[in-house]
Amino acid sequence: xxxxxxxxxxxxxxxxxxxxxxxxxxxxxxxxxxxxxxxxxxxxxxxxxxxxxxxxxxxxxxxxxxxxxxxxxxxxxxxxxxxxxxxxxxxxxxxxxxxxxxxxxxxxxxxxxxxxxxxxxxxxxxxxxxxxxxxxxxxxxxxxxxxxxxxxxxxxxxxxxxxxxxxxxxxxxxxxxxxxxxxxxxxxxxxxxxxxxxxxxxxxxxxxxxxxxxxxxxxxxxxxxxxxxxxxxxxxxxxxxxxxxxxxxxxxxxxxxxxxxxxxxxxxxxxxxxxxxxxxxxxxxxxxxxxxxxxxxxxxxxxxxxxxxxxxxxxxxxxxxxxxxxxxxxxxxxxxxxxxxxxxxxxxxxxxxxxxxxxxxxxxxxxxxxxxxxxxxxx
Numbered sequence: 001x002x003x004x005x006x007x008x009x010x011x012x013x014x015x016x017x018x019x020x021x022x023x024x025x026x027x028x029x030x031x032x033x034x035x036x037x038x039x040x041x042x043x044x045x046x047x048x049x050x051x052x053x054x055x056x057x058x059x060x061x062x063x064x065x066x067x068x069x070x071x072x073x074x075x076x077x078x079x080x081x082x083x084x085x086x087x088x089x090x091x092x093x094x095x096x097x098x099x100x101x102x103x104x105x106x107x108x109x110x111x112x113x114x115x116x117x118x119x120x121x122x123x124x125x126x127x128x129x130x131x132x133x134x135x136x137x138x139x140x141x142x143x144x145x146x147x148x149x150x151x152x153x154x155x156x157x158x159x160x161x162x163x164x165x166x167x168x169x170x171x172x173x174x175x176x177x178x179x180x181x182x183x184x185x186x187x188x189x190x191x192x193x194x195x196x197x198x199x200x201x202x203x204x205x206x207x208x209x210x211x212x213x214x215x216x217x218x219x220x221x222x223x224x225x226x227x228x229x230x231x232x233x234x235x236x237x238x239x240x241x242x243x244x245x246x247x248x249x250x251x252x253x254x255x256x257x258x259x260x261x262x263x264x265x266x267x268x269x270x271x272x273x274x275x276x277x278x279x280x281x282x283x284x285x286x287x288x289x290x291x292x293x294x295x296x297x298x299x300x301x302x303x304x305x306x307x308x309x310x311x312x313x314x315x316x317x318x319x320x321x322x323x324x325x326x327x328x329x330x331x332x333x334x335x336x337x338x339x340x341x342x343x344x345x346x347x348x349x350x351x352x353x354x355x356x357x358x359x360x361x362x363x364x365x366x367x368x369x370x371x372x373x374x375x376x377x378x379x
Contacts, residue, residue, distance in 0.1 A: 001026050003088075004057065006050070006075050007065035008033040008042050011095025015065045015112075016043055022102035029059050034071070050075065054082040061086035063112065065095055069126045070290030072176070073345075076115070076125055087115045089175050091205045093232045096260045110230060113203060116173035122341040124171040127292040127299070128178040128209075129163070130306065131155045131193060135182040137211055137238065140367040140374045141267040143288075143303040145310035146182045154182075155296060157189050157196070163297055164200040166330045170337040177201060178234065180209040191222045198229035209234045212261075216247040223255045233259035238364055269360045271307065271376045272353055273317060279351035286354065292344060299340060300327035301348045307375070308350060315372045319353060326350045 003019075005012045008031045019026050031047045032054070041047050062079050064072055064087065072089070079087055094101060094111040101111050117123055132154035135146045155163075167174060177197060185208075187193060197206050208226070212235040226233070233252060235241065241248070245261070252259050270286075283289055288302040295306055305326045308319035321327065326348045328340045360377045367374045 001060045002029050002058075003061045003063055004028070004030045004032055004053065004059050005063050005065055006032050006079075007071075007090075008036070008039070008047055009066070011067065011090060011092075012065040013042060014095060014098050015063060015090055015101065016045070018101040023105055025105060032062075050078050054078065054084070057082065057084065059084070061088060063088040063090060065090040067092045067095065068290065069176075070287065072125045073290040076123075077345075080117070085117055088112050089115060092176065093205070093207070093234075093258050093260055097258060099258070109203065113175065115175060118172040121170065121172050121337050123173040124167075124292065124341070125174075126176045126178075126290060127167065127174060127294050128180055129155075129160070129294045130180050130182060131160060131184055132182040132187045133310070134186055135211075136186060136213055137183070137240065138367045139238065139267065140365050141269050141362065142367075142375070143307060144182070145307040145314070145375060154187050157192055159296060160193055161196050161200075163294055163330065164196060166297075167294065167299075168200050170330060170340070174201060174204055176205045176207075178207040178209050183211060183214070184208060185210050185214040185218070191225050194231050195225060195229055198231070205232070206230065207232050207234045209236065211236050211238055212241045212248045213244055216244065216251050218251070220255075223251070223257060227255050227257055231257075233257055235259060235261045237261045237263040239265075264364055266361050267364050268362070269375065269377050270355045270358070271304065271311075272355050273372070273376055275320075275352050277352050277354060277356040279347040279349070279356075281356040282351045282354040283347035285356065286351070294330070297329055297331050298327040299330050299344070301344050301350070304350045304354065305348075308353065311372065311375060314370070317372065320349065322349045 003026055005015055005028055016028055019028060028045055030053055031042045031045055032050045034050060039047050062084055064075055066072055091111045099111060101108055133146050134152040138147045208231055291302050293300045293303055293306060305321050308321050311317050312319055355377055
């Protein structure tokens with residue numbers, strides 16, 4: 001099988017090395033990547049821009065080795081537009097942690113698997129479900145606007161199961177799912193939540209995103225269930241997390257759980273109170289343009305649909321979040337999955353509230369005052 005690898009970063013290079021060592025029936029024709037800098041080759045293999053290469057491609061398949069949701073979404077669309085439907089995706093944590101990818105010359109299917117497509121219904125590369133809006137931290141600039149006015153709210157198991165099953169009905173394939181919050185480990189039924197997710201999505205990559213502070217206190221049965229159900233842990237490493245890392249490492253290593261740590265010394269803001277930003281430009285620059293949020297039956301383009309509603313409650317702002325534009329009711333039988341997909345893949349009304357020319361970075365810190373400026377760019 002002749003393949004091309006999308007992603008010339010560490011994950012793509014690791015995939016290439018694994019193919020060379022353990023898959024004699026696979027040859028890599030090229031790397032493709034939209035961010036090329038000065039390189040023209042990787043490991044002696046040609047490096048090309050996607051459109052440049054794919055318009056004349058003569059390969060059997062493309063393997064996507066990129067962890068950014070926006071890149072996976074855009075690349076899948078580009079590949080299919082060029083007539084290639086045999087697309088494989090490298091599990092995000094397998095690339096980051098350099099886990100074995102082959103067994104007896106074949107892909108380990110839980111780490112590299114073929115995406116499924118159908119003419120009857122679309123596939124969705126990724127979605128994330130914030131199952132709880134309370135958190136044991138109060139980060140300045142939280143993109144979800146959590147911990148508002150002391151309100152604590154979480155999805156029930158019944159709501160979660162209903163939404164999971166409906167998503168599986170609507171979409172042919174959803175290869176990557178993240179469960180987050182707030183802080184998801186505060187959910188009183190977190191073990192059952194993750195078990196439900198695996199039951200419905202048998203071959204998806206399922207990540208639990210956490211600040212990690214509660215991991216040392218988790219009951220053995222919870223961690224054992226995570227291992228059994230192939231749940232991987234994505235730890236957002238904030239300053240309080242750094243101090244706990246020895247205990248977190250010991251706890252997760254004891255159960256041989258796969259996990260990654262993303263250090264977050266910096267936070268950023270791009271929400272504004274201005275509704276005059278260019279939505280098309282904001283969308284094209286948005287780092288979250290490939291994220292899909294599912295909360296209580298509402299599937300939205302990004303965290304803004306949730307955050308703006310919460311900021312309205314807390315600060316009396318007037319953000320307008322529109323049904324069937326910014327979010328879609330997945331249980332509404334009058335709208336098709338194709339309509340939802342088209343809506344999610346284009347700029348939404350709420351994109352006008354995100355800066356079209358500025359991102360404000362700042363050192364991570366706890367929010368100590370109830371201020372709208374903790375969440376939005378001044379002016």
